[in-house]
Amino acid sequence: NAGVMQNPRHLVRRRGQEARLRCSPMKGHSHVYWYRQLPEEGLKFMVYLQKENIIDESGMPKERFSAEFPKEGPSILRIQQVVRGDSAAYFCASSPTSLLGGTNTEAFFGQGTRLTVV
Amino acid sequence: DQQVKQNSPSLSVQEGRISILNCDYTNSMFDYFLWYKKYPAEGPTFLISISSIKDKNEDGRFTVFLNKSAKHLSLHIVPSQPGDSAVYFCAARTGGGADGLTFGKGTHLIIQP
Numbered sequence: 181n182a183g184v185m186q187n188p189r190h191l192v193r194r195r196g197q198e199a200r201l202r203c204s205p206m207k208g209h210s211h212v213y214w215y216r217q218l219p220e221e222g223l224k225f226m227v228y229l230q231k232e233n234i235i236d237e238s239g240m241p242k243e244r245f246s247a248e249f250p251k252e253g254p255s256i257l258r259i260q261q262v263v264r265g266d267s268a269a270y271f272c273a274s275s276p277t278s279l280l281g282g283t284n285t286e287a288f289f290g291q292g293t294r295l296t297v298v
Numbered sequence: 299d300q301q302v303k304q305n306s307p308s309l310s311v312q313e314g315r316i317s318i319l320n321c322d323y324t325n326s327m328f329d330y331f332l333w334y335k336k337y338p339a340e341g342p343t344f345l346i347s348i349s350s351i352k353d354k355n356e357d358g359r360f361t362v363f364l365n366k367s368a369k370h371l372s373l374h375i376v377p378s379q380p381g382d383s384a385v386y387f388c389a390a391r392t393g394g395g396a397d398g399l400t401f402g403k404g405t406h407l408i409i410q411p
Binding site: 184186213215220221222223224225226227228236238239271273286287288289290291292 | 332340387389400404
């Protein structure tokens with residue numbers, strides 16, 4: 181059973197370009213979370229999605245950032261018109277059920293995509 | 299506003315001794331706490347968790363203690379092994395509201411031979 185797969189592992193973009201980060205959750209997992217880790221910082225929650233639905237995007241910047249999790253295919257985190265401050269490691273995690281509700285469910289993380297904006 | 303705080307950026311422990319990693323939180327709505335371990339260039343991997351209705355959870359060499367009144371938890375690793383050298387993140391979630399985990403900044407544990 182493959183783990184959470186993220187690609188690409190490394191992505192270099194010039195300022196103003198678009199970045200697309202992909203995440204395939206673990207088999208059987210329908211809940212996907214995106215986190216961003218800035219240098220010397222912990223992981224910051226960005227967005228939580230289920231298939232075809234954004235459940236919680238309270239951590240997403242209001243502009244330039246969007247996420248989707250279509251019925252078929254991976255979840256995509258899209259950053260338009262990237263700026264230097266977007267340079268970070270972006271981690272995707274998945275879980276079989278929601279993390280709410282007192283169950284002993286944890287999220288499994290992918291290896292991350294390191295975005296560098298030059 | 300840092301709701302989960304790991305005040306020690308790094309910790310050095312001798313092999314075979316006990317490693318104690320600390321974590322403080324401010325949000326009284328947190329009801330579930332997790333520790334993740336992260337090696338360089340890899341994603342975090344789940345280590346151990348504890349529900350707010352408990353004060354201790356043990357799994358092999360790893361034990362997590364929760365002191366709700368002090369809003370403090372700690373991860374004990376005993377005996378410490380070289381492979382334990384990594385960054386350890388404390389994370390918490392609420393029973394309602396945002397579904398994402400709130401992470402601390404991490405503590406870099408270095409196990410010395």
